[in-house]
Amino acid sequence: MVEGDVITVEQLVKRFGALAAVDGLDLTVRAGEVHGFLGPNGAGKSTTIRVLLGLYRASAGRVRVLGLDPATQAAQVTRRTSYVPGEVSLWPNLTGQEVLDALAGLRGHRDVAAERRLIGEFALDPRKVVRTYSKGNRQKVILVAAFAARTELLVLDEPTSGLDPLMEELFQHCVRDAAAAGRTVLLSSHILAEAEQLCDTVTIIKDGRLVESGRLVDMRHLAASEVTARLRDDQAIAVVEGLRSIGFPDPPPASPDLRLAVPRQQVPAVLGLLAEVDARDITCTPAKLEDLFLRHYAVAAR
Amino acid sequence: MNLLRLTRLMLRRHRLLIISWLVLLIGLTGATVSAYQSTYATPEQRRIATELARANPATNLLYGELADPGTPALMFGWEIGAFATVLAAVMAVLVATAVTRAAEDDGTLELVRSCGIDPRVPLRAASTVLLVVAAALTLGCATALGLSVGHVDAVTWPGAVAFGAVLGLTFLLVGVLTVVLGQVAPTAAGTRVLGFAAVGAAFAVRALADTQHVAWLNWWTPLGLRATVRPFTGTRWWVVGACAVVVLVLARLAGTLSGRREYRAGLVRRRDRRGGRLNVHSTVQLAGRLARSSVLSWTLGVAGIGTLFAAMGSDVTRQSRDGDLGGFLGAQLGDADPVAGYFAYLGTVVGILVASYAVVSVLSSRRDEEAGLTDQILATGTRRWAPLAAQVAVTALGSGVMLVVTGVLGMLVAPRFIDGEHVAVLAFTYVVGQWPAVTAAAGWTAVLAGRWPRATWLAWTPLVASSVLALLGPLLDIPQNVRDLGVFQHVPDVTAPDPSIASLLVLLVLAGTAVVLGAVGTTRRDIITG
Numbered sequence: 121m122v123e124g125d126v127i128t129v130e131q132l133v134k135r136f137g138a139l140a141a142v143d144g145l146d147l148t149v150r151a152g153e154v155h156g157f158l159g160p161n162g163a164g165k166s167t168t169i170r171v172l173l174g175l176y177r178a179s180a181g182r183v184r185v186l187g188l189d190p191a192t193q194a195a196q197v198t199r200r201t202s203y204v205p206g207e208v209s210l211w212p213n214l215t216g217q218e219v220l221d222a223l224a225g226l227r228g229h230r231d232v233a234a235e236r237r238l239i240g241e242f243a244l245d246p247r248k249v250v251r252t253y254s255k256g257n258r259q260k261v262i263l264v265a266a267f268a269a270r271t272e273l274l275v276l277d278e279p280t281s282g283l284d285p286l287m288e289e290l291f292q293h294c295v296r297d298a299a300a301a302g303r304t305v306l307l308s309s310h311i312l313a314e315a316e317q318l319c320d321t322v323t324i325i326k327d328g329r330l331v332e333s334g335r336l337v338d339m340r341h342l343a344a345s346e347v348t349a350r351l352r353d354d355q356a357i358a359v360v361e362g363l364r365s366i367g368f369p370d371p372p373p374a375s376p377d378l379r380l381a382v383p384r385q386q387v388p389a390v391l392g393l394l395a396e397v398d399a400r401d402i403t404c405t406p407a408k409l410e411d412l413f414l415r416h417y418a419v420a421a422r
Numbered sequence: 423m424n425l426l427r428l429t430r431l432m433l434r435r436h437r438l439l440i441i442s443w444l445v446l447l448i449g450l451t452g453a454t455v456s457a458y459q460s461t462y463a464t465p466e467q468r469r470i471a472t473e474l475a476r477a478n479p480a481t482n483l484l485y486g487e488l489a490d491p492g493t494p495a496l497m498f499g500w501e502i503g504a505f506a507t508v509l510a511a512v513m514a515v516l517v518a519t520a521v522t523r524a525a526e527d528d529g530t531l532e533l534v535r536s537c538g539i540d541p542r543v544p545l546r547a548a549s550t551v552l553l554v555v556a557a558a559l560t561l562g563c564a565t566a567l568g569l570s571v572g573h574v575d576a577v578t579w580p581g582a583v584a585f586g587a588v589l590g591l592t593f594l595l596v597g598v599l600t601v602v603l604g605q606v607a608p609t610a611a612g613t614r615v616l617g618f619a620a621v622g623a624a625f626a627v628r629a630l631a632d633t634q635h636v637a638w639l640n641w642w643t644p645l646g647l648r649a650t651v652r653p654f655t656g657t658r659w660w661v662v663g664a665c666a667v668v669v670l671v672l673a674r675l676a677g678t679l680s681g682r683r684e685y686r687a688g689l690v691r692r693r694d695r696r697g698g699r700l701n702v703h704s705t706v707q708l709a710g711r712l713a714r715s716s717v718l719s720w721t722l723g724v725a726g727i728g729t730l731f732a733a734m735g736s737d738v739t740r741q742s743r744d745g746d747l748g749g750f751l752g753a754q755l756g757d758a759d760p761v762a763g764y765f766a767y768l769g770t771v772v773g774i775l776v777a778s779y780a781v782v783s784v785l786s787s788r789r790d791e792e793a794g795l796t797d798q799i800l801a802t803g804t805r806r807w808a809p810l811a812a813q814v815a816v817t818a819l820g821s822g823v824m825l826v827v828t829g830v831l832g833m834l835v836a837p838r839f840i841d842g843e844h845v846a847v848l849a850f851t852y853v854v855g856q857w858p859a860v861t862a863a864a865g866w867t868a869v870l871a872g873r874w875p876r877a878t879w880l881a882w883t884p885l886v887a888s889s890v891l892a893l894l895g896p897l898l899d900i901p902q903n904v905r906d907l908g909v910f911q912h913v914p915d916v917t918a919p920d921p922s923i924a925s926l927l928v929l930l931v932l933a934g935t936a937v938v939l940g941a942v943g944t945t946r947r948d949i950i951t952g
Contacts, residue, residue: 162502168948170948173797173800173801174800174806175797175800175948175949176948176949177947177948193806194800194806195805195806196803197806198800198801198803198804199802199803200803201801202801203797203801205794205797205798207792207794208794209793209795209798210795210798211712213715214700214711214712215695215696215698217697217698217699217700218698218699218700221699221700221701221702222700222702222708222711223798223802224804225700225701225702225703225708226702226703226704226705226708226709226803226804227802227803228703228803245695247516247695247696247697248694248695249693249694249695249696251609252694262798264773267481297699298621300583404594
């Protein structure tokens with residue numbers, strides 16, 4: 121097991137022709153943590169991950185994974201790493217079991233008991249030929265292979281996009297188990313809720329650049345919730361007054377359909393206010409990452 | 423309207439495949455016809471060649487029966503026509519599969535059908551594509567031939583059009599037949615296998631008709647159209663109309679069958695479940711397992727063709743000894759020992775086939791890379807160059823199996839039909855001796871797949887060039903030192919004194935160097951993604 125930092129990326133640049141898909145990115149993942157790697161589609165998450173695995177060569181910057189340089193020692197890095205790509209393609213004429221055998225055989229080691237248990241838990245039929253699998257089933261094959269391999273680092277690139285809610289929960293369970301066993305997890309996602317449930321630390325990127333990085337508890341201020349309610353005219357006026365008094369500098373004009381972006385620490389106060397005036401159909405939705413970025417960049421542009 | 427739009431979309435999507443084949447076929451037609459005027463300069467030479475050809479079961483097997491009076495135009499239709507119709511049939515299987523079952527397997531047809539298109543329209547659009555390509559093939563070849571009207575004896579505009587129509591109809595018949603088979607086969611790959619099997623059967627029926635002189639059999643095979651339509655002599659235009667009726671019936675049948683099967687499944691069910699395990703510990707083992715079925719199919723096909731040739735060689739060698747065989751085959755066999763010459767020719771044909779396998783097989787490493795499969799292998803701690811190297815190793819091994827099986831069968835079969843010394847040895851060595859050439863093909867493909875994966879289609883260029891030099895070099899009067907640049911004609915006669923294997927060693931060294939360059943190339947670039 122590696123102590124300290126499992127992944128260190130400093131000023132990583134990856135260009136494709138004129139396009140800089142990753143542009144000066146820093147990323148640090150400590151041993152044993154579950155690190156969320158967040159950003160909208162096309163932010164450069166998969167590109168960064170491919171550099172970490174030595175599939176892409178960095179245009180500039182310093183990259184260390186498990187203490188090794190993936191540009192020159194890719195095989196040593198990946199032997200100790202499990203990788204789940206976002207788009208899983210497998211050999212269509214092999215069965216699920218044969219794919220698991222092939223991947224484990226190439227790696228040279230596997231945890232047979234864990235594999236059998238995971239196949240059962242994920243309700244995967246490993247005797248079926250891959251071409252008959254749905255996207256979710258192909259994903260399950262690769263998740264089983266990843267979790268059953270005896271590796272120190274798991275690199276998961278949007279691994280849950282084809283899973284149903286039941287399997288999604290099982291996946292989260294597997295990630296927690298892996299972390300408990302001392303394995304390090306880099307989880308790329310564009311779903312903030314998933315990251316919030318699993319990750320200790322997160323790195324958020326957009327357009328190949330770092331937006332924010334740190335412990336999740338310290339970053340709650342980034343996440344704003346959307347609060348909606350239906351109000352009568354007199355209630356609407358009272359709510360605008362109330363908002364101003366609890367520290368909303370710029371409340372929206374009074375209207376029967378209230379729609380508010382509320383910073384996390386102010387959510388209880390705002391909900392209290394709405395309950396107090398007896399508003400109807402109150403909803404409170406945690407912000408999507410997408411919204412977070414929109415707001416973040418709107419602020420930056422001013 | 424949807425039919426037209428979808429037809430245009432299909433043509434647009436497969437234009438590279440279609441145009442490459444059209445250029446090859448029209449080029450072959452246009453470039454060779456004038457050679458028949460010069461090869462048989464005098465009527466006397468032509469008379470001898472015609473008589474020999476007509477009495478010869480081997481040329482009857484390969485090219486069919488040469489019609490009277492053996493004018494240059496008829497000889498062209500007989501020899502080049504044989505190659506062109508087989509190539510048109512192969513093209514038809516590939517194009518027809520690409521526009522029907524392949525689009526189903528890769529999911530693009532699903533998108534099309536979800537756009538409010540009648541479920542019957544895609545099949546009609548595919549048939550229209552086949553029709554358009556057949557028309558282009560007909561017009562292109564007719565025009566290429568028509569340019570020689572007045573320069574080559576007996577080449578006339580009606581004859582040129584009839585010859586073009588034979589190619590176009592061969593394409594259309596085999597294409598529509600493949601579409602029908604595509605309703606039965608479980609996958610696109612299965613459709614191609616069935617299609618090629620049908621082409622093989624069509625060739626066998628035609629060969630039977632022409633060697634056993636059972637003329638009516640030629641009415642039952644699309645490859646017999648040259649004998650039934652008879653371009654350049656008493657053309658039967660009504661056969662063209664009859665073929666159109668057959669095409670319509672087949673298209674109708676495809677439509678009916680299509681309505682009776684599930685999307686992405688043929689009428690024949692495939693086996694979807696099996697309990698086997700995979701004992702794999704290296705990339706070579708995995709590549710070998712994945713290549714197993716294609717090596718088997720190719721071995722069956724190549725060994726079948728090789729054995730057929732070996733069994734039909736008796737009269738070729740007798741006539742070569744007697745004197746001028748002439749024309750295409752005569753130019754092939756050359757002045758050397760006739761038995762050796764015949765097996766050298768057989769080896770060249772087998773070499774070209776197996777080299778095609780080698781190119782296809784090594785190119786699959788690029789497809790795997792684009793599909794993300796190589797990512798999976800590399801992510802298990804495999805070295806960057808290993809997947810390509812493994813694919814090349816398996817290709818070299820697989821083509822070795824094909825050549826050895828074909829060689830051994832030839833060694834067993836040939837002595838029963840061909841008289842002469844060392845027949846078994848020659849039958850074996852000329853086939854197996856193509857292995858260095860095949861590895862060279864694998865090598866140049868590996869360089870492209872390793873270093874310049876976006877340019878892998880170039881891998882076909884040296885193969886086509888080498889094939890043209892080997893098969894058409896003598897006919898086109900290409901100088902020997904240029905022909906030596908091709909890879910297929912370097913196998914020595916091992917029964918002659920002091921056989922030189924220097925050029926084979928050069929090929930092996932070049933192949934080895936190319937593979938190393940390709941493997942190093944992979945470490946110098948990013949993985950490609952689709």
